[in-house]
Amino acid sequence: MRTQIAIIGAGPAGLVLAHLLHRAGIDAVVVERRSRDYVEGRVRAGVLEQGTVELLDRLGVGARMRREGLPHAGTNLAVDGEMFRIDMQALTGSGIMVYGQQEVMRDLFDAAEERGLPIVFEAEEVQPHDIGTDRPHVTWRRDGAEHRLDCDFVAGCDGFHGVSRGCIPDGVRQEFERVYPFGWLGILAEVPPAAHELIYANHERGFALASMRSAGRSRYYVQCPLDDRIEDWPDDRFWDELCLRLGPQAAAGVTRGRSFEKSIAPLRSFVTEPMRHGRLFLAGDAAHIVPPTGAKGMNLAVSDVVMLAEALAEFYQDKSAAGIDGYSARALARVWKAERFSWWFTGLTHRFPGTGPLERRLQQAELAYIKGSRAAQTTLAENYVGLPLV
Incomplete structure (x- = not known):
């Protein structure tokens, strides 16, 4: 088999990239080690930035999102039980959409079937090869047989535990990580949400979040020990x-x-640099993880592949390598800003082991400042609804 782009991983990064490349007339094959049901069924994020919403519309996969998603013009912060609202629409001109990753994946998979985008599911022992040459390829096993896909480039969209990141040599790859000393205990229940918009709660006993997936399905979290x-x-x-x-x-x-x-999810901040090595590009969770407080995970994956698709289109259509040469630096500039926001928002809303009276008072003072400052609310809102691509 041969294609122009081999995409490893059929999560949000891989599927959005496949649709973007299809739209640009670039051939791609997606190779995924799990089944469609498994990938589509993973319980993940539910907050889409304005840019992600607009992109899904442009790709022609946003119709159900527009019908069933819940647009939010603001969000709420609760401090020891007292609540105040951040009016994101008034402050930035943008809002967010609550629409679960499971639903996004269903829409992307359905459209891939309709458009004939090739996806290989249940591929075992997936491995990129020769990424330092101009003739890379990807191999895997399926149904007891060996398969090989020759390509021009490999897009590693296979998540934090995938094989792609490890293909960048240790002497080249740098990793930055913080593992947080607590987790999020989350539940899904078929009950109406507590409020029309999300509520982020800072309490002396720890963080809580009131979220939703639909008008009749709620998603709630509390901070808990690991x-x-x-x-x-x-x-x-x-x-x-x-x-x-x-x-x-x-x-x-x-x-x-x-x-x-019901599940307990650990929290971490993680970035690997660079996001390109030879003919291999990393995107999404393969390159970075953010704590879910800032609602950036899936949105960062989407922004990565928008930049990557633009770079590849420039390579094929204009015969220019400028975009692919600049992909890593361009993507990382936005990644680190999202990492900063997620790290800051997590520190503002959670109780850390060893937090004493001083730290608690400082949290309360900063939240009081945000409540009374339009400038501080604007900064929070700009980051929450999504910074523009740079």
Whole structure:
């Protein structure tokens, strides 16, 4: 088999890139080690930046999002139970869309089928080769047979635990990481949301988030120790803790119900540099991870592949390597800004081990400053709705 671009990974980065390349008339094959059901079923982010929403529209996959997604013009912060709102639309002219990653993936997969985009599922032992030459290729095993895909370039969109990042030699690759000393215990329940917009709560007992996936499905989180187990958190305990941290005003809107999904997710900040080596490009979680507080994970993956698709189109259409040569620096400039925001917002809203009275007072003072300052609210809103591509 031969193609122009071999894409490893059929998550948001890989599928959006495949659609962008198809739109530009560039051939690509996506190779994914899991099944479609597995990839589509992963419970992930649900907040889309304005730029991501507009891109899905341009790709012709945004119709269901526009029908079923929940547009938000603002978000709420609760400090020890007292809530105030950030009017993102008034401050920036933009808002966000609540529409789960599972739904985005369903739309991308359905459109890929309609457009005949080739995706190889359940590919085992996927491995890029010869990325330092002008003739790279990718191999895998499927149904007991060996397969090889020759290509011009390889796009590593295979996530944090994928094989692509490790293909950049240790002497070239730099990694920057912080693992946070707590996790997010999250549940999904078929109950209406506590409020029309998200609520981020800072409480002396820890962080909480009231979110949603639809008008009838809610997604809630509480900060918890990393060594907690799901069994430690029966539904009644979770609802009690959530309502305590949200405070009386927000808790009054909480409808309790049986959870049908419950998990504990660790938090980390991670960046690898560079995002290009030879004929290999990294995009999405293969190159960077952000704590979910800033709602940047899927949106960063989308911005990466927008830049990468532009660079590849320039290479094929204009015979210029300027875009691919500049891809890593351009992508990383936006990545580090999103990392900064997610790190800052996590520090502002969570209780860290060893946090004392001084640190707690400083958090409260900064949140009070944001509440009373239009300039501070604008800074938060600009980052939350998504910075422009640079």
